[in-house]
Amino acid sequence: MLKRRKECVAMLLAGGQGSRLKVLTEETAKPAVPFGGKYRIIDFPLSNCVNSGIDTVGILTQYQPLELNDYIGNGQSWGLNRNYGGAHILPPYAKSKKSEWYKGTANAIYQNMHFIELYNPEYVLILSGDHIYKMDYAKMLKFHKEKKADCSIAVIDVPVEEASRFGIMNTKEDDAIYEFEGKPKKPKSTKASMGIYIFKWSVLKEYLIRDEEDSKSSNDFGKNIIPALLADEKKLYAYSFKGYWKDVGTIDSLWEANMDLLNPNIPLNIKDPNFRIYARNYAQPPSFVSKSAKIDNSMVAEGCNIKGTVENSIVFTGCTIEEDAVVKDSVVMPNTRIQSGAKIEYAIIGECADIGKDAVIGKDPLYCINSEEWGISVVGSGKKIADGRVIKEKEII
Amino acid sequence: MFQKYRSTAEKIGDNMKMVGIIFSNIYDATMGELTKHRTVASLPFGGRYRQIDFVLSNMVNSGIASVGIITKYNYQSLMDHLGSCSEWDMNRKNGGVFILPPFGTGVTSIYKGKIEALYGAVAFLEKVNAEYVVMSDSTVLCNIDYDKVLEQHIDSGADVTVIANKDQKDTDEVQDLVLEVNKKGKVTDLAIQCTAEENSYIGMGMYIINRQLLLDTIRDSVAHGLYHFERDFLQRKYMKKQIDIGVYHFERTVLRNRNITAYFRNNLKLMDDKVRSEIFCENSPIYTKVRDEVPTYYGDDCEVDNCLIADGCKIDGMVENSIIFRDVTIEKGCHVKNCIIMQGTTVNKGTNLEYAIIDKDVVITENRTLIGADTTPIIINKGEKV
Numbered sequence: 001m002l003k004r005r006k007e008c009v010a011m012l013l014a015g016g017q018g019s020r021l022k023v024l025t026e027e028t029a030k031p032a033v034p035f036g037g038k039y040r041i042i043d044f045p046l047s048n049c050v051n052s053g054i055d056t057v058g059i060l061t062q063y064q065p066l067e068l069n070d071y072i073g074n075g076q077s078w079g080l081n082r083n084y085g086g087a088h089i090l091p092p093y094a095k096s097k098k099s100e101w102y103k104g105t106a107n108a109i110y111q112n113m114h115f116i117e118l119y120n121p122e123y124v125l126i127l128s129g130d131h132i133y134k135m136d137y138a139k140m141l142k143f144h145k146e147k148k149a150d151c152s153i154a155v156i157d158v159p160v161e162e163a164s165r166f167g168i169m170n171t172k173e174d175d176a177i178y179e180f181e182g183k184p185k186k187p188k189s190t191k192a193s194m195g196i197y198i199f200k201w202s203v204l205k206e207y208l209i210r211d212e213e214d215s216k217s218s219n220d221f222g223k224n225i226i227p228a229l230l231a232d233e234k235k236l237y238a239y240s241f242k243g244y245w246k247d248v249g250t251i252d253s254l255w256e257a258n259m260d261l262l263n264p265n266i267p268l269n270i271k272d273p274n275f276r277i278y279a280r281n282y283a284q285p286p287s288f289v290s291k292s293a294k295i296d297n298s299m300v301a302e303g304c305n306i307k308g309t310v311e312n313s314i315v316f317t318g319c320t321i322e323e324d325a326v327v328k329d330s331v332v333m334p335n336t337r338i339q340s341g342a343k344i345e346y347a348i349i350g351e352c353a354d355i356g357k358d359a360v361i362g363k364d365p366l367y368c369i370n371s372e373e374w375g376i377s378v379v380g381s382g383k384k385i386a387d388g389r390v391i392k393e394k395e396i397i
Numbered sequence: 398m399f400q401k402y403r404s405t406a407e408k409i410g411d412n413m414k415m416v417g418i419i420f421s422n423i424y425d426a427t428m429g430e431l432t433k434h435r436t437v438a439s440l441p442f443g444g445r446y447r448q449i450d451f452v453l454s455n456m457v458n459s460g461i462a463s464v465g466i467i468t469k470y471n472y473q474s475l476m477d478h479l480g481s482c483s484e485w486d487m488n489r490k491n492g493g494v495f496i497l498p499p500f501g502t503g504v505t506s507i508y509k510g511k512i513e514a515l516y517g518a519v520a521f522l523e524k525v526n527a528e529y530v531v532m533s534d535s536t537v538l539c540n541i542d543y544d545k546v547l548e549q550h551i552d553s554g555a556d557v558t559v560i561a562n563k564d565q566k567d568t569d570e571v572q573d574l575v576l577e578v579n580k581k582g583k584v585t586d587l588a589i590q591c592t593a594e595e596n597s598y599i600g601m602g603m604y605i606i607n608r609q610l611l612l613d614t615i616r617d618s619v620a621h622g623l624y625h626f627e628r629d630f631l632q633r634k635y636m637k638k639q640i641d642i643g644v645y646h647f648e649r650t651v652l653r654n655r656n657i658t659a660y661f662r663n664n665l666k667l668m669d670d671k672v673r674s675e676i677f678c679e680n681s682p683i684y685t686k687v688r689d690e691v692p693t694y695y696g697d698d699c700e701v702d703n704c705l706i707a708d709g710c711k712i713d714g715m716v717e718n719s720i721i722f723r724d725v726t727i728e729k730g731c732h733v734k735n736c737i738i739m740q741g742t743t744v745n746k747g748t749n750l751e752y753a754i755i756d757k758d759v760v761i762t763e764n765r766t767l768i769g770a771d772t773t774p775i776i777i778n779k780g781e782k783v
Contacts, residue, residue, distance in 0.1 A: 037692030038708070076483060077687070262694075271709070276689045281484075282684040286444030286707040286721075287693070288673065295701055301692035302445070302708050314692075 005120040006056050006085060006313045008141060008198075010049050011112070013105055015062030020250045022396050024350055029061065031129030032068040033254070034333045034351060036261055036270065037301040037314050039279045040071060041248060042129045044357060046078045048278045052137035054125065056085035058115050059107045064152070065091060077280045090115060090394060104219030108209040116201065117329065124204055129362065132257050133194075133245040134268065135357040140239045141198060150234040153177065153226070154196035154241050166192035167222050169238045177236040178198030180226050194245060199219065203234065239342040244268035246356060251396075255348055255376045258314045258331045262297055286315050292323050300360055301334075308338065316351075325355075330362070333381070350381035359385045363393040410554040415547060416527040416608070417456040418463035419449065420514060421475055424536045427656045430776050431756065435474040438535035440660070441739050441757070443667055443676075444720050445707040447478050448654065451538040451676075453494070457485050458681040459543035461531065462492030465521045467514045469499055478686050485692055495521055510623050510624035521559045522612055530611050534602035538663070540678050543605070546645045550605045552630070553582075554599045555643030557631065558605045561598035562647045570655070573599030574627050576644055584642045587635045589627050600627070601651060610640075650675040661754060661774045664720045664737050668703050690723050698729060714744070722757075735771070739779075753777065 018030025031042035033385065042059075049057050057080060061063040061068055068089075075087030088114050092101050102108035109116075109126065114216060116124060123144065125137055135154070138365045145154040155169050163184070169180040173394035181187070207225055211217050216223045229236055244267050248254045260266040270277050284303025289295065295307045300306060303318040308325035314334045317319065330344045333351045338344060342355045362377035373393030379385060383397055391397055418517040428437055438449035449466070456464050464487065468475060474495075497518050504621050510666040511532075515522075521531065525666035531543050541560070550558040554651065561576060569592065576598040577586035583652045614630055622627035634640040650672050652663040666672050677683060690709025695701065700715040709724040714731030722740040727733060730747040744750065748761050754771035755761070765783055769775035777783055 271691045277691075278689050281687040281689075283684045285486075285673070285677040285683065286705045288668070289701045289704050289706060291702045293701065295695040295699065297697045298695050299692045300695060300706075310695075316692075 004084060005122075007121060008054055008056075008123040008125055008137075009114070009116055009119050009121040009201075010054050010057045010127055010137075011109055011126040012049075012057055012059045012129055013108060013125045014059050014068060015065075015102055015108065016128075017063040018129065018130070018249055020253065021254065022252055023378055023383075024251075024254075024348070025064070026380060027064055028067040028381070029064050029129075030249070032071055034250070034316055035132060035248065035254070036258060036277075037299045039318050041132065042068070042071075043078075043279045044132050044134070045127045045129055047275075048129075048133075048135050048137060049125075050078050050080065052135075052136060052139075052141075055080065056119055056121075058088050058090045058112060058198055060090045060102065060112065062092060062108075067091070071280055073280070076321060078278045082150055085119065088115065104224075105221045105367070106208060106211050106217075106225050107219035109204075110212050110219070112146055113205065113208065121201050124199050124201045126195075126199070128195045131194070131245060131247055132268070133241075134194050134243065134270075134272075134277070135196070135245075136275075137196075137198075138239075140196070143237070143239050144198045147175070147237045148198050148235065149198075151226070151229055151239045152198045152237045152239050154194040155191040155238045156241050156245050158192045160187065160190055163187035163190050163192065169193055169264050171238045172299055173240050175240070176229065177238050180230060180317075182222060191240070193222065194241060195222075198202065200240075203229075207227060227246070238299075251348065251378055252374050255331060255346075257331070259312070261299060261314065262312060282317060290323075293321075308340070329364070339387075347377040347379065348389075349379045350383065352382045353379050354384045355379070356385050356387035356389060358388045359390070361391040362387070365393075368393060399446065402726050404731065412638040413462065413526065414528045415459070415531050415543060415605075416522070416525045416529070417453075417461045418515070418522075418530055418532045419452050419456075419464060419466045420464055420511060420519060420532070420534050421449065421472060423511060423514070423534055424655065425439075425471070427536075427653075428660065429657055430470070430778055431657065431660070431754070434471060434779060436468065436535075437654075439472075439478050440654075441722060442538065442654070442660075442664060444705045445723055446683060446685045447475075448538060449475065449478070450683050451540070452535050453485055453487075454681070454683045455533075455541050455543065457541070457684065459541075461543065461594060462489065462773050463495065463525050463527070465491075465495045465497050467497045467518055470516070472496070473496070480686065484687055491615040497521055501762075506736075510616045510629075511626035512615055512630065513624040515611070515626075516619050517739075518704060519612065519615060522608060528608055530606050530607065530608050532604045534690065536654045537595075538604065538654065538676070539601070539647065539650060540676050540681055540683070541603070541647060541649075542681065546603075546605055549645050550643060553643040556607060556610055556640040558643040558645050558774045559598075559631075560601045560645045560647055560679050562601060562651045563596065564599055564651065564653075567594040570659075572599045574631070575626045576600065576642075577646050582644065584635065584644060587632055588599070589632055598646065601647065616649050626734060643709070652676070657754075657774070657776070658772050661737065661752075662771070665735065667705050667720065673705075688723055696729070699727075737774075756781075756782075759783065 012029040018025040068175045074081045080087035246257045287304040290307040294309045296311045300315045300339045301317040305320045307323040308321040311328045316334040318335040320337045323337045325342045327344045331348045339357045341358040345362045368374040378396040409603045421436040425432045439447045481488045654660040693710040696713035699712045700718045706721045707723040711726045714727045715728045717734040719736040726743045728746045734751045738755045739757045745763045747764040749766040753775040760782045
């Protein structure tokens, strides 16, 4: 049989719980967390793939996959409904000899080697569903080919003082990686790994099999596979990415990344018609903004009914903000209702929540005596907040 | 939640009985410049829709599996809008949407009325496995469940059921079809092209008819050189007492976009909470082509009062009582009042717009003032620079 092939297959690791997002990921996987008014985190890596000409994406799910599976559907919203290739959800499955969960990032790929083999690719792109960024992977693939690398790792320049929070790549002048340090105390460089790898498939396959045989290994790309490649003096290169890249793994960073969309100086243009971010669409009518409404420096998606005040906030699809309700410096996720008189400041309100009349959620840090105790308030998905209830700063419900 | 699934499941059985027909061009002439390069079906309406979205979504939400769209000319924009119909879930293996362009047989060429138009759909109607045909124009917008109409149609044993409403405010206008109905539900008078009395029913250009009867009617009418559905079929046969006409009374909001003034006013009617809730229902959404626009950004100095605003816009000026379509930019110092601004238009600084319909991709340069009137709004054509 004539075997068709794909040059590059993407594998998107979407099984993480994202426990630091607390109530927001209680019933959903982190990549399915809403972001930016009408998107979910996974829309960014998926749209990047499509915009980079990669049409075969394996999406590895494990933790609370229902919402994510439903969201991806047949991949049509991203143009990934293909006869050959397209989007594929890959959960762990029972096998004849040994059945297990995904033990680590490398093990998740190992367990899906047959999927990759279906497309007989030359290169495999490994992605995670944790970051907000726009990147043309085709450029990175070109770099990978030019360097004749076995593995290329995307890196971004981070401030020196923050470098010890990341996996740092120490490189020679020609971008060849000679050392990898996970969260170093005294970083030698500021090139932080973005968790985006391109491997020559034949090389990755060999190391995945070898890693699996090592019972002591924690089956992780950063901890095991990359160090093993380096130890064998394989050709590893760092591909420098310039642009906006943000981890949205914590409450604070998720809130900040949303607020970044309102800042014209942040280099993340989600409105570029040549590099659109695609998302599932839910047939919502345009938003209605009444006479009593007041909207300042905010993003409001479709299907909303705005009658109150919205300032410096992101309001997602299908929200209702009643008269005399005030939403300031906050993120209001899809299909939530904020009843009249409620006051929301510096908060994230989860999907389908219902905030009662005159409830008060969160506080402006200016009015906090002890700044140590201040933080973003969070109301979880589907929660009902009773009329007049007060949710303090940093409180998570 | 399961209730929802159950009701859908019930519909599957029922609605293999119905097939849909949509007329996309019939009223093109009434909309002037707005339909110069498009069909009335693809005329934008309500911020992110085309008129056909309402008609087609009604059929989809009623569980109708096959819909034929009869086109005449200028239908490129319509085809572009519908694409593979995946947004309506009509990209199906069995059924789906069929575009029916004029079928040149030598007997008819470009058609004059609905019956002639239907002649091009004969092959489609013969092939489809359904007992009843739902026909609709694309100028009357509402959110209707054809299932309920079919139920009444079958119960009453009528040959044709006319969907109609009572509209007291519309009594001055000349209507296409006006019916008088007695207390027993019998039609006592059927008039075309006349004004309606306070209690009369006004036809909504939607009919349910038995498929075989429709096929026979088309063939017979074409053979006799008749082409007007309401006049040559409904009225003629009614007078001769050859058919039994039923009337389905539709009680929710109906928007008749029969001319530019009505189209303009009906757009602005969407600011009314009741109208909006009766047109955009949660359980029967209106589908449209997805454009993957970003959410709308409202700037620091913007002032928005009573507006319907779609995605992808950037609003920095003052906007009052207006419909803003996708991807529209309204710069600082603008004052937009009682306007319809279509997709991709830019209104530059300091401009003053009132009672205007601005078509797609228009650029209005700085400090312009364009003021129309409620009865005759100013129209700026697609792609123009003012």
